[in-house]
Amino acid sequence: xxxxxxxxxxxxxxxxxxxxxxxxxxxxxxxxxxxxxxxxxxxxxxxxxxxxxxxxxxxxxxxxxxxxxxxxxxxxxxxxxxxxxxxxxxxxxxxxxxxxxxxxxxxxxxxxxxxxxxxxxxxxxxxxxxxxxxxxxxxxxxxxxxxxxxxxxxxxxxxxxxxxxxxxxxxxxxxxxxxxxxxxxxxxxxxxxxxxxxxxxxxxxxxxxxxxxxxxxxxxxxxxxxxxxxxxxxxxxxxxxxxxxxxxxxxxxxxxxxxxxxxxxxxxxxxxxxxxxxxxxxxxxxxxxxxxxxxxxxxxxxxxxxxxxxxxxxxxxxxxxxxxxxxxxxxxxxxxxxxxxxxxxxxxxxxxxxxxxxxxxxxxxxxxxxxxxxxxxxxxxxxxxxxxxxxxxxxxxxxxxxxxxxxxxxxxxxxxxxxxxxxxxxxxxxxxxxxxxxxxxxxxxxxxxxxxxxxxxxxxxxxxxxxxxxxxxxxxxxxxxxxxxxxxxxxxxxxxxxxxxxxxxxxxxxxxxxxxxxxxxxxxxxxxxxxxxxxxxxxxxxxxxxxxxxxxxxxxxxxxxxxxxxxxxxxxxxxxxxxxxxxxxxxxxxxxxxxxxxxxxxxxxxxxxxxxxxxxxxxxxxxxxxxxxxxxxxxxxxxxxxxxxxxxxxxxxxxxxxxxxxxxxxxxxxxxxxxxxxxxxxxxxxxxxxxxxxxxxxxxxxxxxxxxxxxxxxxxxxxxxxxxxxxxxxxxxxxxxxxxxxxxxxxx
Amino acid sequence: xxxxxxxxxxxxxxxxxxxxxxxxxxxxxxxxxxxxxxxxxxxxxxxxxxxxxxxxxxxxxxxxxxxxxxxxxxxxxxxxxxxxxxxxxxxxxxxxxxxxxxxxxxxxxxxxxxxxxxxxxxxxxxxxxxxxxxxxxxxxxxxxxxxxxxxxxxxxxxxxxxxxxxx
Numbered sequence: 001x002x003x004x005x006x007x008x009x010x011x012x013x014x015x016x017x018x019x020x021x022x023x024x025x026x027x028x029x030x031x032x033x034x035x036x037x038x039x040x041x042x043x044x045x046x047x048x049x050x051x052x053x054x055x056x057x058x059x060x061x062x063x064x065x066x067x068x069x070x071x072x073x074x075x076x077x078x079x080x081x082x083x084x085x086x087x088x089x090x091x092x093x094x095x096x097x098x099x100x101x102x103x104x105x106x107x108x109x110x111x112x113x114x115x116x117x118x119x120x121x122x123x124x125x126x127x128x129x130x131x132x133x134x135x136x137x138x139x140x141x142x143x144x145x146x147x148x149x150x151x152x153x154x155x156x157x158x159x160x161x162x163x164x165x166x167x168x169x170x171x172x173x174x175x176x177x178x179x180x181x182x183x184x185x186x187x188x189x190x191x192x193x194x195x196x197x198x199x200x201x202x203x204x205x206x207x208x209x210x211x212x213x214x215x216x217x218x219x220x221x222x223x224x225x226x227x228x229x230x231x232x233x234x235x236x237x238x239x240x241x242x243x244x245x246x247x248x249x250x251x252x253x254x255x256x257x258x259x260x261x262x263x264x265x266x267x268x269x270x271x272x273x274x275x276x277x278x279x280x281x282x283x284x285x286x287x288x289x290x291x292x293x294x295x296x297x298x299x300x301x302x303x304x305x306x307x308x309x310x311x312x313x314x315x316x317x318x319x320x321x322x323x324x325x326x327x328x329x330x331x332x333x334x335x336x337x338x339x340x341x342x343x344x345x346x347x348x349x350x351x352x353x354x355x356x357x358x359x360x361x362x363x364x365x366x367x368x369x370x371x372x373x374x375x376x377x378x379x380x381x382x383x384x385x386x387x388x389x390x391x392x393x394x395x396x397x398x399x400x401x402x403x404x405x406x407x408x409x410x411x412x413x414x415x416x417x418x419x420x421x422x423x424x425x426x427x428x429x430x431x432x433x434x435x436x437x438x439x440x441x442x443x444x445x446x447x448x449x450x451x452x453x454x455x456x457x458x459x460x461x462x463x464x465x466x467x468x469x470x471x472x473x474x475x476x477x478x479x480x481x482x483x484x485x486x487x488x489x490x491x492x493x494x495x496x497x498x499x500x501x502x503x504x505x506x507x508x509x510x511x512x513x514x515x516x517x518x519x520x521x522x523x524x525x526x527x528x529x530x531x532x533x534x535x536x537x538x539x540x541x542x543x544x545x546x547x548x549x550x551x552x553x554x555x556x557x558x559x560x561x562x563x564x565x566x567x568x569x570x571x572x573x574x575x576x577x578x579x580x581x582x583x584x585x586x587x588x589x590x591x592x593x594x595x596x597x598x599x600x601x602x603x604x605x606x607x608x609x610x611x612x613x614x615x616x617x618x619x620x621x622x623x624x625x626x627x628x629x630x631x632x633x634x635x636x637x638x639x640x641x642x643x644x645x646x647x648x649x650x651x652x653x654x655x656x657x658x659x660x661x662x663x664x665x666x667x668x669x670x671x672x673x674x675x676x677x678x679x680x681x682x683x684x685x686x687x688x689x690x691x692x693x694x695x696x697x698x699x700x701x702x703x704x705x706x707x708x709x710x711x712x713x714x715x716x717x718x719x720x721x722x723x724x725x726x727x728x729x730x731x732x733x734x735x736x737x738x739x740x741x742x743x744x745x746x747x748x
Numbered sequence: 749x750x751x752x753x754x755x756x757x758x759x760x761x762x763x764x765x766x767x768x769x770x771x772x773x774x775x776x777x778x779x780x781x782x783x784x785x786x787x788x789x790x791x792x793x794x795x796x797x798x799x800x801x802x803x804x805x806x807x808x809x810x811x812x813x814x815x816x817x818x819x820x821x822x823x824x825x826x827x828x829x830x831x832x833x834x835x836x837x838x839x840x841x842x843x844x845x846x847x848x849x850x851x852x853x854x855x856x857x858x859x860x861x862x863x864x865x866x867x868x869x870x871x872x873x874x875x876x877x878x879x880x881x882x883x884x885x886x887x888x889x890x891x892x893x894x895x896x897x898x899x900x901x902x903x904x905x906x907x908x909x910x911x912x913x914x915x
Contacts, residue, residue, distance in 0.1 A: 061902075068849075072849070097848065100877070101848060101849045101878065101879070101908065103879040105849075107880065108817075
């Protein structure tokens with residue numbers, strides 16, 4: 001009994017709220033950043049454009065032009081004066097050229113750009129206008145070299161007209177200089193402003209980036225917190241689940257313990273009742289005994305249901321598909337259910353579609369269990385009328401073949417509320433029906449779980465008073481008929497009847513071998529240990545010795561060596577080892593000890609027959625058979641296959657005797673096991689386990705065989721006391737359960 | 749617009765011009781351009797002198813482009829500066845250009861070789877008078893090459909050109 005899980009898990013920490021404000025801030029910050037980037041780009045483009053423009057050159061150039069204009073003006077005056085004095089052709093030519101250059105300068109300062117820059121300056125306009133007036137006058141002369149040479153008075157007039165321009169032209173060059181200086185300052189100011197703007201934008205950019213980083217950090221931190229909270233939550237859930245599982249496990253263990261505790265006395269009861277049956281009884285006593293027997297069997301069935309459910313909860317259910325004949329299944333069900341139906345005056349009809357395959361692949365045990373449960377229920381809840389089972393083939397929506405098993409009755413039916421909780425554990429129609437009809441209420445749950453494990457399901461439809469219809473829907477897998485088996489009960493004709501000495505300490509095994517050897521037409525003498533066998537061999541001649549390897553007093557190896565040391569031909573009699581451990585090392589040790597062959601228990605009748613036939617033909621010359629592969633341990637507690645083989649190959653009357661012998665020896669085996677367990681003694685346990693291993697395997701008591709094998713292996717490997725106790729307890733449980741398994745099959 | 753390099757120019761670049769090329773004929777009209785300094789083919793007093801027909805006889809090239817000196821794009825026509833230099837057998841690193849208005853600027857020889865600089869003698873197909881930046885105007889192909897649109901090249905675009913001194 002274990003503690004129940006704590007009533008409630010620790011309170012969960014609240015999940016941190018996602019900062020929604022921050023999330024809304026993100027796109028805003030991003031947008032702002034984009035805008036700032038755009039602005040910076042624009043600004044830089046503007047600055048590039050500013051640099052690319054020719055304006056700066058033109059400004060500088062304007063100042064230069066104005067100064068040059070003044071210079072050219074002065075040069076023109078000087079050249080004209082010189083020409084007037086020298087009156088030579090060269091001087092006149094030079095003066096005329098100077099005049100042309102002066103005009104070209106005037107054109108320059110009148111140019112597009114100059115006009116634009118200085119248009120608002122009245123002095124500029126007036127000066128240009130006065131210069132232009134002079135040019136108009138001079139061009140009207142025209143002021144060329146011949147005129148300069150010949151008309152000094154006009155040159156004098158030109159000089160006179162030029163004189164008043166001196167001051168305005170000088171002022172103009174200064175004005176332009178100042179003006180351009182102002183322009184440069186303005187441009188510098190513009191650049192400064194742009195730089196300041198640029199700086200501001202950069203700062204803004206930095207701030208935005210920092211803001212963005214802050215928001216992202218906040219988000220990441222929030223995520224991390226969220227993750228931690230999730231983890232804490234998951235941890236809490238894990239703990240809660242573990243606690244719940246521990247509780248569930250505790251209940252399962254309790255359930256298993258209880259059913260075990262209940263089953264042990266029940267097995268005793270069944271065994272005693274079975275023994276009582278064989279004693280002389282009065283008629284009424286026989287009836288009472290039958291009633292007691294039925295009650296005990298019913299109780300056992302309930303306990304088995306509970307165990308089935310426990311197994312399902314542990315996920316330990318296995319489905320083993322094999323070829324199955326639906327017709328044969330129906331016959332078996334009919335045999336079991338017809339008496340119940342007849343007793344209640346019900347009509348029971350089992351039928352199948354003609355188109356159903358002869359052989360299908362399914363787990364016969366489980367399918368039988370489901371259908372039996374449904375039929376039993378139908379018969380139980382039907383007072384009059386009929387119960388029917390029909391097997392049909394149909395197709396699902398994807399075209400897959402399905403096997404539909406329909407169980408219909410004309411019974412009391414169910415309302416919707418009842419249907420809703422039908423498959424729930426421990427629920428029956430109602431508490432009154434539970435009292436009236438009995439049962440655990442586990443059958444339907446088990447059936448449905450089995451159907452689901454087989455890839456199908458069970459559906460039900462019913463109305464109160466209208467009867468019920470249960471339909472099992474399973475995948476339909478047609479298959480080939482299995483290899484036909486040896487069905488003959490006639491003795492196999494031996495090549496020659498052999499005289500066989502068998503050394504085997506376990507009574508059940510002795511009985512089994514006796515039955516088998518008799519069936520194979522040989523004569524056998526039995527002894528219980530190696531020493532007895534040695535004595536027997538020295539007294540009597542044998543064709544063959546079958547020697548168990550593990551026996552009290554003298555084991556098989558020692559006996560074999562002793563036999564080999566016997567005088568005369570007896571030393572060479574073939575000895576075949578029998579052992580429940582099919583380990584290669586045991587086999588080799590046996591062959592080394594001088595044995596001719598090795599047979600693993602459970603001894604397969606056909607293998608033994610083949611070996612004996614070889615011996616019979618060889619007249620004693622031994623040829624080792626191929627090593628027998630260790631038989632795979634079947635998953636269930638009872639291997640019906642073995643029972644069927646026994647029934648097929650042995651005279652049917654001998655079979656129950658084998659099981660009765662095993663059950664008779666149970667108290668002894670259990671006592672031996674108990675002694676070895678208090679305290680755990682590895683060697684004693686190993687030997688106790690070994691003693692039951694072969695016999696149980698031969699009889700198909702696979703639960704016992706498995707537990708014995710595990711215990712033997714653990715003892716051999718020097719496992720600790722706790723493991724040994726646990727394995728020992730499992731073997732004890734399996735042994736205790738075995739008589740019930742035999743009883744269920746009517747073997748004892 | 750730089751055309752294919754004339755064979756004579758190539759030869760002069762190789763320094764073979766003095767032996768192979770024809771000597772420069774003497775000008776018959778008024779001299780508009782005089783080359784001095786390191787020239788291989790002087791035609792008078794150690795100088796290479798050109799009158800307008802001599803310049804017009806060289807292969808002519810035109811540039812239609814916007815310049816700082818005119819509000820709208822104008823067409824400039826004249827021989828390539830490098831053809832003129834080749835005709836005079838000029839061999840040097842620098843060209844000292846001098847204008848009638850006493851302006852003076854130094855032009856690297858590579859400018860003439862690389863940029864297809866022309867010696868403009870026609871503005872919109874008309875001869876340029878002295879008062880309108882004539883008679884000769886060194887013109888860079890500003891429209892074709894962005895890097896030429898800077899003060900350096902503007903200042904090398906000398907007008908009222910009178911002489912080139914090869915150094």
